[in-house]
Amino acid sequence: MPNLGIEVLFKGSNMLRLLGGLWVSLRISLIAVGFSILLGIPLGILMTVNSKIIKAFTRLYLEVVRVMPQMVLLFIVFFGTTRIFGWNLNAEIASVIVFSFWGTAEMADLVRGAFISIPKHQYESARALGMNSPAIFTVVILPQTVRRLLPLSINLVTRMIKTTSLVMMIGVVEVLKVGQQIIEANRTSSPNAAFGVYGTVFLLYFIGCWPISMLSKYLEKRWSNA
């Protein structure tokens, strides 16, 4: 059996360092997710408003985020702002900004979709029951929207966690970068470390994302027939 290069993980505090890297990835994505939810929900509601100006702006924002690779956004925010405005942004903060910028757009679009998918007659029957607009929104529309929204937004969270692997390109030492460092440091003693270390990184991502995916599946199933 070939040497899988796993032994490197047990040298020194390598495993702990990897876990520390995983924590950096999760921290960036979770903070960004928090911002995305906070900003995305009001923006999504705003997007359902029938105004050409708002539509044009939000449309532009959404398209920019969709078209532009996250890596380019990272470079613009991290390197670009330094040159133009002379800001000395911490790489992790730059990452949070970019991921929030991206997440807010996606979240807003999900919120918008969830709201407009509520059939018009739900509003109608609520009004026919003599409810006022705030009550219709909170009691009738919102619960149905959240049900449609939650599985989709959980999916967005896992996508954001995965995409944090890009932040090493602006110097954030997250799980993948730690893995690389370990491999480099042990190049001569364990030439096969790449397999073991990257394999472990894969497992760590899996451990981070899989429970979230399962939660989304569970909610989808539970709510589809209730």
Place this chain on the structure above:
Amino acid sequence: MPVIELKNVTKIFDEKKSNIHALSDITLSVEEGEIFGVIGLSGAGKSTLVRCMNLLEKPTSGEVLVDGKNLIALSNKDLRLMRREIGMIFQHFNLLMQRNVRDNVCFPMEIAGMKRREAREKAMEYLEIVGLREKADAYPVQLSGGQKQRVAIARTLASNPRIILCDEATSALDPQTTGTILSLLKRINKDYGITVVVITHEMRVVEEICDRVAVLDQGTLAEIGPVKEVFHNPRSNAAKNLLLERRINQMGANAADGI
């Protein structure tokens, strides 16, 4: 005494290219305790007409009087209170999917500020009326179309209405289920004296339960009168066409029976 009066009601929808006259100068009244039918082909303006009766659609001009009160002049709050006296059921039932049957029926009572326990007890009474007591804990998705509509009727009864508006309430149902819903509506009308307004494109519905009928044709009132009169002696072309269609369908059915 008329319980609903429409006076010169006109509704124009502003569309990008042209204005659509959904209703043109409709004047009619619905008497207390009767079952009033509104029939017409799709696009005739039936749904708009019934939505004007509880102001889900605001007429472009004209007056809507319920119990002698002009709905258009009411404040938002008074209008909402008024709407609770005007129940409405829909083609697609419009139940809350995340609530079970009992909680759906409780819903209007909760909005009106009734205590939860009392509402739940009352809900069971209304479910008894529509014959669905045993389904109280089921969710809408577990019910058939006819059962869902019965829950919707129970929910409407829960706001203790004087009028029930039915917007194509049986159009999504098979003929047999349509029959049970119609007899339920008739029973509610008889037992509780609730005025019922039925919007439909099916002659059969009008024939089975209505006392009087209005025939709509492209947003205008083509004919109005007791069902027997309109059916035996139709004067408008719209009514004649609807009856002709009905006769052809019956002939087809009879011919099929003959084979």
